Amino acid sequence: MKLQYTLVPALAGRAFAGPVQSRAVSAAPVIAQMFQWSWDSVAQECTTFLGPAGYSYVQVSPAQEHPQGDEWSAEYQVVSYNITSKHGNRAQYANMISTCHKAGVKVIADTLFNHMSGPYSGTAVGGSKFAAYSYPAVPFSNSNFHHCNNGHNDQIVNYSNATEVRFCELDTLSDLATESDYVRGKLAAYGNDLISLGIDGLRLDAAKHMPPADISNILSRLKKSLYITQEVASIQSDAVKPTDYAGIGSVQGFDYIGWFKDAFTDDSKGIWILQNLDKQGWVSSAKANVFVTNHDTERNGAAVTYRSPSNIYRNALVLSLAHSYGTPTVLSSYTFSQNTDGAPNGGKGDCTNNSGWLCQHRQMAGMVGFRNRVGTAALTKWVAPSSQRIAFARGALGFVIINNSDTQWNSTFATGMPKGTYCDISQVSSTSGVDSACTGVMQLVVDGSGNLKVTVPPRFSFAFHTGVKCTSSRCPTS
Known part of the structure; x- marks a missing residue:
């Protein structure tokens, strides 16, 4: 999701010997975020690269039904919890999970519990009809959403007010009343459906915009314990704090992103400030899911990205994977001209030259092997x-x-x-x-x-x- 958050102030491969059998997750796991890759492409990449390279998890794009459109953000708007998207259908999703498991790679589903789509109507990719606050395929209706009546069309305007952040709308997206037992039941049913297909973890998009108690209740209804990583696009000095969510599962580190950008691009700070990341009052290393950039910060100027000069991005990825703090995610994405651009080639992943795909997960194969080798060593x-x-x-x-x-x-x-x-x-x-x-x-x-x-x-x-x-x-x- 496109999220708003405060920028951080200054100083504030192993060898491939043939098919890989199912293996235990590394003591120092690495996640590959295969942003906008189709399910069939992810399945193939698990077999040919992710498994042999030693990645423990692959994080895939949202699976639920969404509005039609080539923009990447379309799939972050929910119309129903049917497993059908522009990346493939239910059978292809299930096959991807099974194939990745055979390659020794567990699968994290990017999920949306906070909201549905924006204030318009249409027919979604799977044929479901929808309109503002009306999603008959679930079903959800007007009473299942927050209407915070803040005088700004229910939109969040004051990010210093935790109540407004959690009970008003993010970017016009219909904000679900996650305190409602009915809504919680529908979200848990979606989670359990993913579990029935073999999913191993959930990334909770826009977790910052839900009270921790609501998330905990929904997750308590799941039939299996999963790896949980929560997008809390805040820093520790904000009204909604990342540490508020650490009791639920892992928390994605946005303090970390700002520190890395400052360190690698500003000589007055420098990379020497990155030694003691576990002593900044952030989420503990065991609960931190960290990355140099993700699909949002790659587009909003908040992070070091593939567009950064002087080999900065590669060096930052080397440091992220070599450092002992947190569980790192490597974003694997594509070149874009406009921030809204969807994936090239209809989402069919392709790591050959001039395909448009950047395939950063391949570039970091040696460092994944490094991390697997050093494990939890100090x-x-x-x-x-x-x-x-x-x-x-x-x-x-x-x-x-x-x-x-x-x-x-x-x-x-x-x-x-x-x-x-x-x-x-x-x-x-x-x-x-x-x-x-x-x-x-x-x-x-x-x-x-x-x-x-x-x-x-x-x-x-x-x-x-x-x-x-x-x-x-x-x-x-x-």
């Missing part, structure tokens, strides 16, 4: 000789160097890693990781004292871990 040996240069270890399992400055960085790093020659995996974008001789990637030599002497190019990163270590002249993965 972040140690942090060094930051200047605001835009940092290096750190994850226990004795991995080491990362990020040079976000315009000049090369010559230094000797005390890595704490075992002696050996390692392959830099920060640029790896293949499920096969690196070949048996580190061809095409930097070889990093750590001496018997755990020291690495290296020159880091401007606007560049190095990352290596004990899973990709050379022996003699060869570098087998393990």
Whole structure:
């Protein structure tokens, strides 16, 4: 959803050895948000890439029926809870979940409990009729919605008023009375229908606009415990606080987005401010679902994105996946001219050149392998000789160097890693990781004292871990 929130003030791959069998979720999971990919495309990508690369979850676009239209935002407006959308039908959705499970990837459904569509009428993608406050396919009628009577056509105008944020309309979208037992029952029935198809988690869009007690009640009616991540597009100083929702499940970190943008784009702050993200009074690391950008902030100027200059976006993704704070999501999206643009090629995912798809999830394959290798190891040996240069270890399992400055960085790093020659995996974008001789990637030599002497190019990163270590002249993965 397009959401309004306060910007953060300054300082405020493993190898592919064939089909992957079902596996346990990593102790340090990574989520791929396959924004606007069709169900058939997601199923194929789970098999050919997401599973082999080690992604634990794939987050897919909303599945419920929505108004017709090519704009990406159309599917964030609900007409009914029938599993049919421009991305595919119910059978295709079920097949996607089953296929991803076979590849070892769990599936998170992007869901909308807060609202229905805007104040217009028509016929939805599945044939259901609808009008303002009238959704006969559910059914919902006028009495099932909030009418906050604030003198502004029921629209939120004061984001400093938590009651208005939760009981008035967001962007003219019909705001459901989630305190109503009837509405709660309908939403829970939708959640249980997704569960019947095998879904593993829910992203709760616009959770900020619902009282936590309402969300808790709806989730208590589900037949299975799921991974829950909630979009609370606020920072901790706002009237509606992210920590208000941490008792329910994970919370998406919008403080984090602003800090990353400040750090990577403003030398007076710098990336050295990103060391102690777990000590800022935000949601605890165990409950934080973090990302450098998502589909909203990619469009509203609040984040580092694929349009950012000087390799900033890639370096920010490297840091996000290497850092110990939170559960990271990697947005996989597409180029756009207008903020409303829907996906290219009718949503059929395509990672070949010039397809329009950016496929960031593939670009970060090496770092997903890094995160899976280091697991929950502590972040140690942090060094930051200047605001835009940092290096750190994850226990004795991995080491990362990020040079976000315009000049090369010559230094000797005390890595704490075992002696050996390692392959830099920060640029790896293949499920096969690196070949048996580190061809095409930097070889990093750590001496018997755990020291690495290296020159880091401007606007560049190095990352290596004990899973990709050379022996003699060869570098087998393990």
